Amino acid sequence: MKYLALIYTDPSIAPPPDPSRKMLAAYQAANAVFQRDGVMLAGEALQPTSTATSVRVRNGETETIDGPFAETKEQLGGFYMFDCANLDDAIKYAAMIPGAAHGTVEVRPVVVFA
Amino acid sequence: MCRASPPAVTGARQAIEALARADTGRLLGSLLNHIRDFQMAEDCLQEALESALVHWQRSGLPASPAGWVLQTARRKAIDRLRRARNFERKAAEYAVLLDLDRESVECDEPAAIPDERLRLIFTCCHPALDAKTSVALTLRTLCGLTTREIARAFLDSEDAMAQRLVRARHKITRAGIPFEIPGPDLWSERLNAVLTVIYLVFNEGYSATAGPTHLRTDLCEEALRLGSLMKVLRPAEAEIEGLLALMLLIHARASARSDPYGAMVPLDRQDRTLWDRAMIARGLAELDRALSRHSPGPFQLQAAIGAVHAEAPDHAATGWRDIALLYDGLHAMTGNPVHLLNRAVAVSFAEGPEAALSILDRLEADLGQYQPFHAARADLLRRMRRFDSARAAYRRAISLSGNGSERDFLSGRLEAIAEDD
Structure with missing residues (x-):
């Protein structure tokens, strides 16, 4: 099954785009494990929400809003896409994401269309 | 014209109710072996039980009711899968289920259904x-x-x-x-x-x-x-035996813990002759078995506390120092501050309320919103004859309580102080 792991952290702890060298090393070590186990389909860090643009189409008009969909203290800072046997495995790998140690990682299964 | 249900109808209904009660876990577990969709497995089992009612009323009970229900539920699952538009692609996934349908399980006794x-x-x-x-x-x-x-x-x-x-x-x-x-x-x-x-x-x-x-x-x-x-x-698992011991030791006090009007009776006022001694003996035996495995855990420690209570002749002669030590162990194992609150209460009976109150003061930050913290504090203050502070603490406990009989109990204690004072 595919799982998207969404990494929510308080940007004051790990401000992108200049994370500390320690943080980068921690992510590199985690990536090495994910790749060794063959579970990582994708994984990226995101620019801070101050760079976000929210887009919606209403009555055929494209509206853009400066900022994220929701203003919260913890922000979506990055993600992984894992391919795992089940939720237990997905939780195991999500817990290895360095951001889980101070923020929260939301694990969401990907819909399989029949 | 109205008439009572014939015996076959009530017989079938009772058999199905008994089967649902006794065998749902086995039947559902067996279905989930081959059907990944939990809701579908449950729905198929329900439909099979409904079919059973119709068939058994007409033709009587089959030789193995549980086997009949399992096979019917599997067939219902297969029917649903065949109707699904992606059946061809999924057929391999369900091959085992399809094979199972070909062999009869009519003769399966519940015990023969894989557990x-x-x-x-x-x-x-x-x-x-x-x-x-x-x-x-x-x-x-x-x-x-x-x-x-x-x-x-x-x-x-x-x-x-x-x-x-x-x-x-x-x-x-x-x-x-x-x-x-x-x-x-x-x-x-x-x-x-x-x-x-x-x-x-x-x-x-x-x-x-x-x-x-x-x-x-x-x-x-x-x-x-x-x-x-x-x-x-899962035999020979210490914490399972520990939990069983804990529940038996607490349940043994069931008839002593409420008065004839349904009001809660606290441990120190319970009539210990009402405790179920046979159940206590079962609990103690279970705890001994657990402890002999040398694999300690929080349920065994809680059961050990229950055992100290069960073996005490009365409240005053309870091994409160042992209980305080056991709560220390529980806190060390779980980090839960509630165990320190309980430890303080045990200390209050072993050494007096003053010693306990100073422990409670250090727990205020963690447990200030927890009703039993204020109830315990109120009781210590009452025993120290600091009635004004005790009243305030009871009021705080009552304001945090979500349970009617608990509130009645705390209000009773509050009123009792007013009379003492």
Whole structure:
């Protein structure tokens, strides 16, 4: 099954785009494990929400809003896409994401269309 | 013209009710072996039970009612899968199920149906489900209670409970919660999650004083049944025996803990001749077995505390120092500050309320919003004859209490001070 792991952290702890060298090393070590186990389909860090643009189409008009969909203290800072046997495995790998140690990682299964 | 149901009708209905109660876990577990969709497995089982009612009223009970229901449920599952538009692609996935249909299970006795209840309970108590949902799902699938019975037990509406169960079954399937016995790396954590759910069922029954008690299923009995089931499914596991011992030792006091008017009687005022000595003996034997395995855990320590109470001739002559030590051990194991509160109460009986009050003062930051903290503090202050402070603490406890009989009890204590003063 595919799982998207969404990494929510308080940007004051790990401000992108200049994370500390320690943080980068921690992510590199985690990536090495994910790749060794063959579970990582994708994984990226995101620019801070101050760079976000929210887009919606209403009555055929494209509206853009400066900022994220929701203003919260913890922000979506990055993600992984894992391919795992089940939720237990997905939780195991999500817990290895360095951001889980101070923020929260939301694990969401990907819909399989029949 | 109106007439009573013929014997075949009531016979079939009773047989089906008994079967649902005794064998839901086995049947559902067996279906989940081949059907990944939890909701579909449950629906097929329900439909099979409905078919059973029609068929058994007409033609009498089959040789193996459980085998009949299992085979019918499998056929219903196969029918649904055949109707699904992606059947061709999925056929390989369901090959085993299709094979099973070709061989008859009519002669299967319930005991011959592979017992997958351990996998089932680990699925129902997976930590990705919230505790109340796990409790409800476990009662539904392992205890065979109806949604209505579970809703009543929790004073919830039947609709809300049904929705909670449907959401849980969908989450199990869609999020890929495994139908597996956890491996060694997850074993103790997951076993603790299962035992905690069973203990929540027990505590819900234990504190079920709100609402019409006679309408509520005895959740303490259900929890004991689940504890015994865990022991059968996984013998020689110290914490399972510890939980069973704990529940037996507490349940043994059931008839002493409320007065004839249903009001709560605290431990120090209980008539100990009402304690069920046979149940206490079973609890103590279970605890001895657990401790002999030298694999300590929080349920065994709590059971040991229950054992100290069970063996004490009265409240004053209780081994309070032992109890304080056991709570220390529990706190060291779990980090839960509530164990320190209980330790302080034990210290108050061993050394006096002054020693305990200074312990409580250090817990205020962690437990300031916790009703029992203020109730314990009020009692210490009352025993120290600091009545004004005691009254204030009782009022705070009452304001934090969510349970009617608990509030009545605390109000009674508050009024008793007014008379003393």
